[in-house]
Amino acid sequence: MTHTEDPPRQPSLPIVENLSRRAAVKGGFATLGAAAFVAAISPLRHAAKNSSAAEFMQQHYKELSPEGKAAVIARLESEAKENYGAEVTIADDRPIPGTKFVYAINLSVCNGNGKCVEACHKENNHDRSTNQSYIRVIEMPKGTMDMEQGTTTYTGAVPKDDKFYLPVQCQQCDEPPCVDVCPVKATWKEEDGIVVVDYNWCIGCRYCEAACPYHARRFNWKQPEVPAEQVNPDQSYLSNRIRPAGVVEKCTYCLHRTRRGKLPACLEACPTGARVFGNILDPQSSIRWILENKRVYILKEELGTKPAFFYYFD
Amino acid sequence: MSSIPVKESHLTRYPKFLGRSLWLATEGSFGFYAWMTMLTALFLVGANAWAHQVAGGMISTNMTDHVSWGLYIANFTFMVGLAAGGVMMVIPAYLYHDRKMHDVVIIGELLAIAAIVMCLFFVLADLGRPDRFWHLIPGIGKFNFPISMLTWDVIVLNGYLVLNLHICGYLLYMRFLGRKPNPVWYVPFVMLSIVWAISIHTVTAFLYCGLGGRPFWNSALLAPRFLASAFVSGPAFIIVAMLLMKRLTKVRGLDAPISTLTGIIRVTILINLLMVASELFTEFYTGGAHVSAAKYLFFGLHGHTALVPWTWTAIGLNVVAALLFLWPGILATRHRWMLAAACAMAFVGTWIEKGMGLIIPGFIPSTLHEIVEYAPSQLEWKVTVGIWALGLMVFTVALKTALPSLNQPAE
Numbered sequence: 001m002t003h004t005e006d007p008p009r010q011p012s013l014p015i016v017e018n019l020s021r022r023a024a025v026k027g028g029f030a031t032l033g034a035a036a037f038v039a040a041i042s043p044l045r046h047a048a049k050n051s052s053a054a055e056f057m058q059q060h061y062k063e064l065s066p067e068g069k070a071a072v073i074a075r076l077e078s079e080a081k082e083n084y085g086a087e088v089t090i091a092d093d094r095p096i097p098g099t100k101f102v103y104a105i106n107l108s109v110c111n112g113n114g115k116c117v118e119a120c121h122k123e124n125n126h127d128r129s130t131n132q133s134y135i136r137v138i139e140m141p142k143g144t145m146d147m148e149q150g151t152t153t154y155t156g157a158v159p160k161d162d163k164f165y166l167p168v169q170c171q172q173c174d175e176p177p178c179v180d181v182c183p184v185k186a187t188w189k190e191e192d193g194i195v196v197v198d199y200n201w202c203i204g205c206r207y208c209e210a211a212c213p214y215h216a217r218r219f220n221w222k223q224p225e226v227p228a229e230q231v232n233p234d235q236s237y238l239s240n241r242i243r244p245a246g247v248v249e250k251c252t253y254c255l256h257r258t259r260r261g262k263l264p265a266c267l268e269a270c271p272t273g274a275r276v277f278g279n280i281l282d283p284q285s286s287i288r289w290i291l292e293n294k295r296v297y298i299l300k301e302e303l304g305t306k307p308a309f310f311y312y313f314d
Numbered sequence: 315m316s317s318i319p320v321k322e323s324h325l326t327r328y329p330k331f332l333g334r335s336l337w338l339a340t341e342g343s344f345g346f347y348a349w350m351t352m353l354t355a356l357f358l359v360g361a362n363a364w365a366h367q368v369a370g371g372m373i374s375t376n377m378t379d380h381v382s383w384g385l386y387i388a389n390f391t392f393m394v395g396l397a398a399g400g401v402m403m404v405i406p407a408y409l410y411h412d413r414k415m416h417d418v419v420i421i422g423e424l425l426a427i428a429a430i431v432m433c434l435f436f437v438l439a440d441l442g443r444p445d446r447f448w449h450l451i452p453g454i455g456k457f458n459f460p461i462s463m464l465t466w467d468v469i470v471l472n473g474y475l476v477l478n479l480h481i482c483g484y485l486l487y488m489r490f491l492g493r494k495p496n497p498v499w500y501v502p503f504v505m506l507s508i509v510w511a512i513s514i515h516t517v518t519a520f521l522y523c524g525l526g527g528r529p530f531w532n533s534a535l536l537a538p539r540f541l542a543s544a545f546v547s548g549p550a551f552i553i554v555a556m557l558l559m560k561r562l563t564k565v566r567g568l569d570a571p572i573s574t575l576t577g578i579i580r581v582t583i584l585i586n587l588l589m590v591a592s593e594l595f596t597e598f599y600t601g602g603a604h605v606s607a608a609k610y611l612f613f614g615l616h617g618h619t620a621l622v623p624w625t626w627t628a629i630g631l632n633v634v635a636a637l638l639f640l641w642p643g644i645l646a647t648r649h650r651w652m653l654a655a656a657c658a659m660a661f662v663g664t665w666i667e668k669g670m671g672l673i674i675p676g677f678i679p680s681t682l683h684e685i686v687e688y689a690p691s692q693l694e695w696k697v698t699v700g701i702w703a704l705g706l707m708v709f710t711v712a713l714k715t716a717l718p719s720l721n722q723p724a725e
Contacts, residue, residue, distance in 0.1 A: 022341075026340060028456040032673075033354055036354075036358050037361060038479065040358045040362035041362065041364075041365040042365065043362070043363050043364045043365040043366045043368070043369040043370075043539075044368055044369060046366075046369045047368050047369040047445075051445065056445060060449075062454050103566050106426065107510040136682060138682060146603065146608060147682055148603060148679070149681045150682075150683065151684075152682065152684055163683060168682060177525065177526065177527065180461050180462065181461075181462050181463065181464065181524075181525075182458055182462060183450060183457070183458050183462045183464035183468065184449040184450055184455055184456050184457070184458060185456040185457075185458045185464045186449070186456075201448065201449060201456070202442075202445070202446075203441055203442070203443050203447065203449050204372075204439055204442020204443040204445045204446075205437075205440065205442075205464065206382040206383065206440075206442070206463070207464055207521075209379065209382040210382060210528065210603075210676070210677075211524060212384060212527060212683060213526065213528075213679045213681045214527075214528025214614060214682070214686075215379070215380075215682045217379075218379050219376070219379055219382060219442065220371070220442070221371055221372045221373040221375075221378075222370070222371035222372070222373035223371060244443075245371040245372075245442070246371060246441075246442030246443040247442060247443060248442075256368065260687055267545065271626050295638065300527070303526045304526070305526075
């Protein structure tokens, strides 16, 4: 082995001073390697074409100035036009002061017809090919709360006599484990109780997906595909705008509707009236009456997530 | 600082040292060039697969919303262990003043560097938006510290990398200058690296065991189990590396370190098996809903058995390796191949156990108790092989850099 201590032969810059055959060969191989590397990662150029410098540099939602936000929204609207051929309006709906949204489902009434799942899919511009939705309905044998015995892939006419149906979606927890684990604060809980995601800040590590005990988070494994005529144009930055690939998304209690005084799409679609939604801070609301007068329970109470989503029986 | 007058500033000398080291590290026999060419080729295959993954979306992996972490995070977890395991050379050398270990302790630190580099690449490969990597950088991004365990992991892993780069860089630089290393500049860092090595694996375990919704991970035994298996895989890798060095290089004095490390594995491999057994006992003797994931892992659940062959292979390898390590003749020179085989078995066994055997059952059954199985796609294997090739390249080059000083140990 060569001595490191060899003053006369010790070159200051090997490639320049020691331009022997060996150096030339090494340089040649280094160049070849670099060229092969550039060729190997060339598919990245395709990915880079789909993303602008402005998008790359975009700040976190909470750091955007009103002008900055307007510029971002204008860019997102034009991208929707360009990529999906759809005219959309993206609003920035903020929480209404004095509002805390909660949801309740009457399990005596739900018959597992799955209309909520479908409505969610359409309302929130989910990818058509994967048939994505924020809601899963579990068909459970009567006489147990053990989800292990349930199935979400049931078929046939509903309701079946010996079954009951348990729809599960984001529980908008008051102690959300998904928010705690996010390393970049891309997800947070708003004042009206809704847990949101900044789709333009999420790095796609999916730690929140691992942390959620309700399987409420979804990842965009690819760019969602929605035909232009099926795109729901009423959108909001933090809810149903078409998501970029590689980020996590979730149910927002349709904040682009509910913050404008409407009801969530899943509730409107429910043919049995099993779903009740409202402001728990309003003493006159029907949701308040249900929570005060029915036998109410929550899912996985032992985990301490404090859901804002309730189940009850008549 | 040393009292020898410095003719030239370190600012210009250190890059020169790096250049010289790199030059020397790329000199070698035909076998060496063949090895590096093969690794480069594999790395390029991985880089190409990753570029396709970024361009087309992660749909080309076999991960799903049910099993949202797969082969990448499995390898990441194992690699953290390998990095931490390197410290098992530092402990005898510096805490127990083992002179023989002192001369070769740098091998463990170089392994730590290579393993951490692999960790960072596995995390990068797992990100849905690698272009937004900068969101994770404290200061310019938004760092959810101290609440998110992932931010802790970013800190401890990068800190460990810097620590080891400093220690190795300093020691080798001093040899390059022909000076005796000044203990003030490295011993405190070496001591810190012992604590730090334990922290990287503890924090990585906390990533998983802090999740209440995943019963398979939600166990207080997870961090100790991580450490026990790390202290098997790290020394196992180093023993094999040293056996190869004995054959291929002029480095002497490796027999004593090999027998020290063998002694370490003898203990840690049994502790690891004991912990596996005690975890299995609590799971299966208690039963209930908690046991589903373990049942899936070991016996299959409702006819789904994808992980069963993996896990029994791991158990078989670990048990046979443990028996071999207990055999007194394992250190006999004429049974070297037996030692190498035992190390390889322990290494692969731990890789399965800390990888697929730990990450995947955390997701099966899912939190709503659905069973969606997972097997890595071809693309995931390619990316994984590419990152392993890169890590081996880093390790080979780093080791070659250190060879001149290993060849002539300080008096």
